[in-house]
Amino acid sequence: MKLATIGVGNAGSKLVDRMVEFESETNRNLCRHVHAINTARTDLAKPEYIPEERRVLVGDTNQKSKGHGVGGDVEIGAEVMSADIDELRRAFDDIEIHNVDAILVAAGLGGGTGSGGGPVVIDALQEMYDEPVYALGVLPGEYEGGRPALNAARSLQSFVNKTDNFIGFDNDAWRARDQTIEEGYEEMNRELAARIVTLLAAGETDDSEVAENAMDSSDIIRTLNTDGVSSIGYAATAVDAGPQGLLDKWGGGGTDEDSLDDASQATKIKALVRRATNSRLTLPCEVSSAERVLVVLSGPPGEFSRKGIESARQWLEQEAQTVEVLVGDDPRERSSQLAAAVLLSNVSDAPRIDAIQNQAVDAQEQIAQQRAEREDKINDLITDENDDLDPVV
Template sequence: MQLEVLGVGGAGCRIADAIRAAEPAEHSFLTDVTVFDTDEAALNRTVVPESHCVQYGPAGDGGLEGDLERGLTLGQESADDLLERRDRDAPTADAVLVAVGLGGATGGGTAPALVAALQQRADVPVSVLATLPADREFDATAATSGSGPGRRKRNQTAADETPPRPNAATNAVATLERLDGIASAIICFDNEAWLRPGETLADARDRCNRELATRVEAVFAAGERSDGAVAQTVIDASDVRRIVGDQSAIVTLGYDEQAVETGGSRFGLGLFSSSPDVETSEAVSAIETVVRKGIRGKLTLECDPETAARGLLVVGGPPVWLNRQAIAGGRQTLESALDGAGVLGGDAPRPDGESVFAGVVLAGVESDRLAALRAAAERPPEP
């Protein structure tokens, strides 16, 4: 399907940037990418062309520094204007994805008004791609506990331990509540689960954004033709629409890939690249493995797959590796993991691909992490 991506605030802009960078030349799936931030310096660090970078709100660098009320007011004032500033000549998309980091003020403040304005204008689903803040950003005990993240280093003073975004949980929960009923779906990426012990968000963010972009591409680019290769079972925009729904479902993405032998390159001449021999058993085993890990491995938001209301499976890779029976089997695996909930599946041939991959969408999930953030938001701030 063809996707328009809008990034808002620091995280949103960097994630939009990463999705743009992950778009393979031979199967484009992005109609347009525009980034919006109050923070001019952050905007300038993206590699999105200047014509697609929009600074708004108070002039200068630094953003709104977590003041969500200010962000919400600014969002309401600016949403229509921001939409006007997109490229008018861009082709029409099948869906819009608004990327945002929950926990701050610019992205979290603007996203509700921006999504509402888009829903009024466009006839296509408008979903949000949202990061959830990590505990160490707002909880000093998480940042300094001996067991793990951000243990106090020598020479580090108490002041260094002040969480960088003390309002992150409260802001994230407030924005999620506002998006409920407005966004078609809310795809979550939980920073807490993706940051390594001791790592700061600044250290981890590029890796996290690449991981997220890979998953977005696996799922949303599935239906796009790649060098003339046609899928056996095409996943089109209406399939994705059916799975993510239009009721602000919480969505999580799974993914796994396995490098495979693609012939040709081993001999450097490409002589065998069009028809390498692939053992059926090898292809079946590769697909079974990536599907299992795509469902049971690390999700963008941890949850029990059984809680999902709907699911989608995309199996991709070099066409000779896409064994039809194994893909059908993968769909059944997803169906049983979801306890019989509605599942769609398809394949994404990638003639130039060097791996077999599975992209998984679980929609309408329940997650303990969201409950934990709500509880953290209700705790009174530390004195």
């Protein structure tokens, strides 16, 4: 698949940056076009792999932003992005749409720029192009508080309703307690980049070997053509005793024997797919609630097994309770690992989303109560006890 990839806000831009890094490290060619869009000038300086000419600052002349961000305010984020919509359209004119299969918009839903501006960006893209538009959204952790949860709950509705598919990532499921916030975010970005690129890069035209069970971009598009919310599982294992620097950086683990007979290879394939499905999903969900499932096996072609692929597909049909299961391979001759990425498309049972909605409702009620109480206190402060005094005008 070939993508135009657009990061909105700080979290979204960092994700796109990590995706470009990972595809470069693994000899892939997924992101044919990249953009970073932000309301904060300092955040636009952070990407390492997104070219400077592809970084767009919006709101620098807006009195509520002035190039310093929107302070986590989702309404201002939408307002600033809408005010600069002509500048965004000019930037998107550079997309060589004939060279991409779909557009991916990445954003964090807890802040103001991504959650408020993301839907505006999606509207602009859909007005300009007919290609599918997908969203990659990061849900805030419960520890981040009520305001980010409220932003996320409101923004999630817009992202899901406007896009062809929304791929969710839950911070709560991935943040380790012994990590600093910055360390946690960096690791989560790498984990998510590995999953997204491994899954969506299958079938793109490059110098890799043609797959025996080819996963074409049309298969990925069909699986994502369900609307709704999706989640990704991933597992990887080493296939030789060579240098492990890349595996250490991007995930994976374990070692394999140099050669395995076909039965053992088939067993390994099925076990890897099961581990990917039952591991930490990007968005924890009930596997049986998925409408469609797609699996991409990526690695040296000698590691693939037709029996293993068929066995994994049959197992997934039982687990997901659907016959809409596609399994294909993505040969990577020089890869030192065998990886499985599992896409669960249009899931209907994701407890974390329910939890965010409940937290958001509580936060909204608390904000309204606090506002009313503060207005009463201010009124008591500026008026006399018996209300004998009148204002001048």
